[in-house]
Amino acid sequence: MLRRFRAGATQMVKYSRAGGMYQETLQAEERAYQAGLVAGAVTLVALLGVVKDLFAVLKPSGRGQLVFGFLMLRYTRLERVWFGYRFTGKEALLATIPHLLIYAAVAYGLITRRRWGWVLTLAYVLYIPLSELTFAVLYPLGYLTRQPYAQSVVRAEWFFIVVSLPLELLTVWLLWRYRDLFWR
Amino acid sequence: MENQPTALSTSGLPTVPAIDLHVYRAGVIAGVLTFLAFVGVVKDIAVLLSPGERGELTWGFLSVRYTSLSRVWFGYRFVGETAWLAAAPHLLLYGASMVGLAGARRWGWYVAFAYVLYVPLSEWTYKFLYPLGYLSGQHYPDPVRWSEWIFLLISFPLELLAAWLLWWYRDVFVR
Numbered sequence: 227m228l229r230r231f232r233a234g235a236t237q238m239v240k241y242s243r244a245g246g247m248y249q250e251t252l253q254a255e256e257r258a259y260q261a262g263l264v265a266g267a268v269t270l271v272a273l274l275g276v277v278k279d280l281f282a283v284l285k286p287s288g289r290g291q292l293v294f295g296f297l298m299l300r301y302t303r304l305e306r307v308w309f310g311y312r313f314t315g316k317e318a319l320l321a322t323i324p325h326l327l328i329y330a331a332v333a334y335g336l337i338t339r340r341r342w343g344w345v346l347t348l349a350y351v352l353y354i355p356l357s358e359l360t361f362a363v364l365y366p367l368g369y370l371t372r373q374p375y376a377q378s379v380v381r382a383e384w385f386f387i388v389v390s391l392p393l394e395l396l397t398v399w400l401l402w403r404y405r406d407l408f409w410r
Numbered sequence: 411m412e413n414q415p416t417a418l419s420t421s422g423l424p425t426v427p428a429i430d431l432h433v434y435r436a437g438v439i440a441g442v443l444t445f446l447a448f449v450g451v452v453k454d455i456a457v458l459l460s461p462g463e464r465g466e467l468t469w470g471f472l473s474v475r476y477t478s479l480s481r482v483w484f485g486y487r488f489v490g491e492t493a494w495l496a497a498a499p500h501l502l503l504y505g506a507s508m509v510g511l512a513g514a515r516r517w518g519w520y521v522a523f524a525y526v527l528y529v530p531l532s533e534w535t536y537k538f539l540y541p542l543g544y545l546s547g548q549h550y551p552d553p554v555r556w557s558e559w560i561f562l563l564i565s566f567p568l569e570l571l572a573a574w575l576l577w578w579y580r581d582v583f584v585r
Contacts (some may be wrong), residue, residue: 227430255433256432256434256514258430258431258434258437259433259434259436259437259440259514259582260435260437261434261437262433262434262435262439262440262441263435263437263438263440263441263444263511263512264441265434265437265438265441265442266437266438266439266440266441266442266444266445267441267442268441269438269441269442269444270441270442270446271445271472274471274472278471279465291473293475294559294561294564294565295565296449296450296453296474296475296476297470297472297473297474298466298470298472298473298474298475299472299473300468301471301472318461318542336438337435337438339431339434340472370418390469390470407434
């Protein structure tokens with residue numbers, strides 16, 4: 227990829243090709259682009275989250291699905307999980323609002339490459355597996371309700387965690403790797 | 411202020427805008443499109459693995475609908491086995507866009523830009539051929555036609571925005 231940036235770097239930066247500075251700049255541009263790729267993917271997810279939660283708050287029915295081409299978003303304000311605890315009813319509606327604000331802030335903060343945007347995103351991506359694991363223990367395993375879910379549901383929940391946890395950790399690792407782009 | 415370019419070196423050489431926000435933003439756009447292309451790859455792999463079927467892949471609040479029963483290319487709807495086969499070039503396009511944009515390749519930009527321009531062309535052609543009935547001679551019921559219009563009214567500006575942003579940041583890819 228560095229070669230890609232090397233090919234036309236003179237259009238972007240004006241400096242001598244002699245010395246190590248040229249190479250450093252190409253590497254810096256490559257890192258900026260890669261950081262942008264990570265931010266873009268996370269931003270899209272956050273924007274979809276904003277749309278989902280806007281519908282959850284504004285739609286009178288309170289739950290439903292949005293179909294857009296091959297993408298489909300499920301939304302509900304009838305229940306909402308925070309830190310693994312499931313809120314229902316009016317509490318769930320109120321608990322949707324901070325979710326909405328966090329998604330919007332993440333999208334804005336990453337697009338504008340703010341330090342606080344990076345911190346917020348990292349914190350939220352770290353929080354997600356914590357919440358998922360806590361939820362799995364409290365509800366599907368029944369430690370809070372004393373009524374475990376059916377085995378097939380518990381297995382599906384663990385499957386979800388086993389697949390999503392590496393993706394969440396990968397996102398954390400990528401955000402950490404490109405932290406210098408935001409911490410300046 | 412935190413978004414201002416910073417110098418890489420203080421060795422006396424001219425200051426270099428080390429971390430160009432322009433390149434970062436190009437990456438953000440590419441990241442959005444790459445993620446969408448990735449979802450498209452997942453969808454079309456599901457299609458190829460499930461001939462004659464349709465279904466959903468759900469991941470948290472995000473679901474991906476797939477079907478091998480019909481496939482639209484340039485507004486024309488293929489059905490049956492032809493639809494299943496027509497998923498293969500879609501998969502290749504999504505895969506190429508994903509790899510090309512992630513690697514900041516020039517050809518990746520061309521593929522993504524051409525495809526983003528093609529999508530509304532195909533959608534509008536489909537709209538006239540099927541929901542409005544210019545090909546089939548039987549227009550769809552009103553609620554379906556209305557939902558089709560709403561889809562176009564929302565997706566068309568987004569597709570033009572994507573094309574404009576790719577064009578705006580073309581210098582990062584096409585040098």
